[in-house]
Amino acid sequence: DAGVTQSPTHLIKTRGQHVTLRCSPISGHKSVSWYQQVLGQGPQFIFQYYEKEERGRGNFPDRFSARQFPNYSSELNVNALLLGDSALYLCASSLGPLGGMNTEAFFGQGTRLTVV
């Protein structure tokens, strides 16, 4: 079975542009969450979606948005890119929403975004 897949793997954008990152969860998993990891730090929570509904949002500006599709794949959108948005963006999938019983999260390989 395929694991969590993310696309693209690398991306270079200019300040002010918009970016869309994509994530396909493990087959059968209904929850997808997004994390941002800047160099030298641990991943920081951005969003969680379960059954196509937003179940949690981290401390990120409104420039960040996401959605989950009927097939449980997800997109993360970032508008008006800033240099500080340069980071590794990680997607995780789990059977159910994190925080519930027996919900292990599995991560994709990440998308490395560079804003110049």
Place this chain on the structure above:
Amino acid sequence: GIQVEQSPPDLILQEGANSTLRCNFSDSVNNLQWFHQNPWGQLINLFYIPSGTKQNGRLSATTVATERYSLLYISSSQTTDSGVYFCAYSLFGNEKLTFGTGTRLTIIP
């Protein structure tokens, strides 16, 4: 929120050595996981261990929920074990993973 502290922050060992990594929590947590982040950024699941002890090859982990800590043991280290090790938790009603500060492990041939 619950504070998560990992120790040591950095560890340099010779190939073949054993190591113990620790994760301390300021309060009770659910759904504790250990991850290894390789040099390419991939987060690899090591253990899902809310409580008790598990073993997988050269790695084992123990979580003592009542004492608010978890330990990751690595035996007979190999150079491929190098990278950053994170513990992370989630809570009922707080649907996200919160990561610890990480331990950077370097294995020297």
